[in-house]
Amino acid sequence: MTEYLIELQDHNLCIRSSQQVLVRSPGFANIAGPLPVFGEAARSQARQHPRHSFNNFWAQLGLDPLTIKNKHFRHNADLAYGHLNSLVSELNLQGSAVLAVPANYTRAQLAVLLGVAKQCAFTAVGLVDLALLQAAGSVADYDSDCIIIDLQLHQTVLTSFRKTGAHVVRDRVVQIPFAGLLALQDAWLNLITDEFIRQCRFDLQRDAESEQYIVNQLGAVLTTSRNHNELVLDINLKGAVQQAHLTFHQFEQKALPVFARINQELAALRNPGTSVQVATEHVNLPGLTSSIAGLVAVDDDIAMNMLVRHFAHIKQSTDNMQLVTRLPLDQAAAPGKQPVPARMPTHVLLQHKAHALPTGRLLLGAAAAGIESARIMPLQIEGFTGAIALVRSARGLQLELHTTTPVLLNGHSAQSGHMLAMGDTLVLGTSGFTVQLIVVEHGT
Helix, strand or coil, X not given: CCCEEEECCCCCEEEEECCCEEEEECCCEXXXXXXXXXXXXXXXXXXXXXXHXXXXXXXXXXXXXXXXXXXXXXXXXXXXXXXXXXXXXXXCCCCEEEEEECCCCCHHHHHHHHHHHHCCCCEEEEEEEHHHHHHHHHXXXXXXXXXXXXXCCCEEEEEEEEEECCEEEEEEEEEEECCCHHHHHHHHHHHHHHHHHHHHCCCHHHCHHHHHHHHHHHHHHHHHHHHHCEEEEEEEECCEEEEEEEEHHHHHXXXXXXXXXXXXXXXXXXXXXXXXXXXXXXXXXXXXXXXXXXXXXXXXXXXXXXXXXXHHHHCCCCCCCCCECEEECCCCCCCCCCCCCCCCCCEEEECCEEEECCCEEEEEECCCCCCCCCEEECCCCCCCCCEEEEEEECCEEEEEEECCCCEEECXXXXXXXXXXXXXXXXXXXXXXXXXXXXXXXXXX
16 A cells, blocks of 8 residues: 555645654745745744735645746745645655545646646655545444535535445535634634733734734644633733733634534535534634534544555556545455554443443533533542543544543543543543543453
8 A cells, every 4th residue: 555645734734654644734835035935934924924925825726827926936836836845855755645635626726736746756646535534434433424524724615425325425515715724813813912902902913023923822822721711821022021811712702703604504514413523633623612513523543544444446547547536335454554443441440440331421520511411420520620521432432521621641631532442541630530441341
């Protein structure tokens, strides 16, 4: 099978081997200096050099001349090549690779993409819908239709999949313009600006340096506000420190118009029992899960796992590359490549006592309004409020967080949507309260 998978997500282009992520790089370019820069280096200065920054060359991949004339690039295809080639050169990537593309790419864009790829050192041996790879496993596991929510920089794309005979097939693709990650970023930046103006009469967007600082810190700001419900944000500009107090609820409310548009389009696609999925990296965006009910987090490595399983179907002749939009439901693994599935836990170990996991949702902690649960185990834990839920289904055991208190999974920050396996350990609160997932064999 191929060595590499290139996921063409404009917000974070990703190159993987079958063992690991090799690089991630946001789709930004900047030509303010003598040489173009791409990825995080370009993103981190986009607000300071708006006329020299580009971030739509993957979304608008094509050969139309750029409106901003420059000596480096003629059109978006040049920018896309520059970005992709910079990563390929850095990795010395010379093997074969499959290109996983957004569901909304047109035939013309796919043709341009293949032209770009031919100029790079690797050999493209497959072209597949990225959302299809993300959906393939869940359609088979859940025995239901599936919708993938793809949050891109400039828009959100909804892609529905259905079972047809022995295949999972792409059904519909719906684009929702101006409802992407940049729209959310602008909404949250405007919220922060309004609060600085209201609380200390400081307009941070009048200064490109302070505006860029907030944009660069936004991920950490959202995480802190989610974990603690609030935060005090400091800006030190030329020795003068400005402060504003913000709450997670404010970030949630500011995002609601964007998610309401997505929800409206979802309603037209969604049937009872349809699985609606979103990438794990986005599941904790303020307001997302409270606005769109029943979301399932897509594991980060699912696309690579599905490529391993279906490589024989995806691999094509380099002379006649076609976009793969359907996959067989036969889940036979490629020899030696399919990961050994972890055993599903049967019990949860609390304070040296094993408790059987019920079918459905086990809620540990405080009961929460609106959360249906097969069983509730009230726990009084120092430094912990809210609850966690362990959701058992045919797919496995999934973690849900209904708390603003940080939770550790095997020593790392846990997120809603994580799939749990035998031996996993959760730590709740400041006292180090431990929840361990175990298997109890029959007769023991």
